[in-house]
């Protein structure tokens with residue numbers, strides 16, 4: 594088994610596949626693919642590492658690694674699952690693969706920026722697989738979550754995940770272009786990982802990204818289209834002392850420049866990643 598794991602990792606590294614859709618190195622990626630191909634229980638047991646691998650099993654692993662390399666399909670799509678905030682989500686090419694640094698903040702119930710105890714209503718803009726909404730529901734057991742997306746296909750996957758996590762009572766999925774379908778509803782927390790990739794950057798992304806929905810990545814020429822709408826309309830849907838938290842990735846520089854008048858707090862994450870800002874309802878209303 595160990596030989597198979599290291600041979601698979603070496604193949605992935607040699608082929609220079611792109612890591613960043615759930616793993617960040619060849620060894621972890623190889624382990625995920627081997628475990629899936631051999632249908633081994635996850636998390637791994639000590640016995641799995643010393644078991645003998647039959648010829649047929651070895652071929653199944655090699656075929657999966659070959660697809661990863663030749664078609665550049667992210668491992669999460671080949672496996673059909675991704676982990677986010679300690680939870681497992683079903684994923685396929687209808688949705689972005691969960692990987693937002695927001696997981697860390699959600700696991701803390703958004704503390705210290707808001708008292709988790711007083712959060713009753715949360716909105717997730719651009720829910721995709723539903724990962725952020727579902728993780729919020731788990732971290733904030735007294736809250737109800739509205740999760741919207743413009744993509745009907747993404748919402749199909751989000752529905753599957755809401756059902757799997759048995760959160761149908763507390764997570765409501767809505768088809769909406771940004772805040773369009775919300776009426777006058779207001780929230781203690783609005784959280785979003787919106788599309789934020791500009792046209793030029795989109796063309797330069799590694800091939801793996803082409804398997805993800807374009808609507809989940811692209812946001813106009815400069816990548817700011819969705820963020821601009823969120824900044825324009827979020828205040829109308831925030832309760833007093835509510836917070837807006839938005840991931841902007843490496844569009845952060847452009848956001849700072851385009852909205853220089855807004856007093857953003859840029860958050861730091863122990864587990865890595867960045868480009869996430871926070872604004873209070875009061876800051877947005879004053880801006």
Ligand SMILES: C[S@@+](CC[C@H](N)C(=O)[O-])C[C@H]1O[C@@H](n2cnc3c(N)ncnc32)[C@H](O)[C@@H]1O
Pocket residue numbers: 688689690691692693718719720721722723724725741742743744747769770771786787788789808809810819
């Ligand atoms: C970067 S993905 C984030 C998905 C998920 N929240 C996550 O973190 O993995 C952005 C999501 O926003 C959705 N989206 C794009 N344009 C939108 C719009 N105009 N209104 C609502 N959702 C939109 C996409 O369909 C996609 O699911």
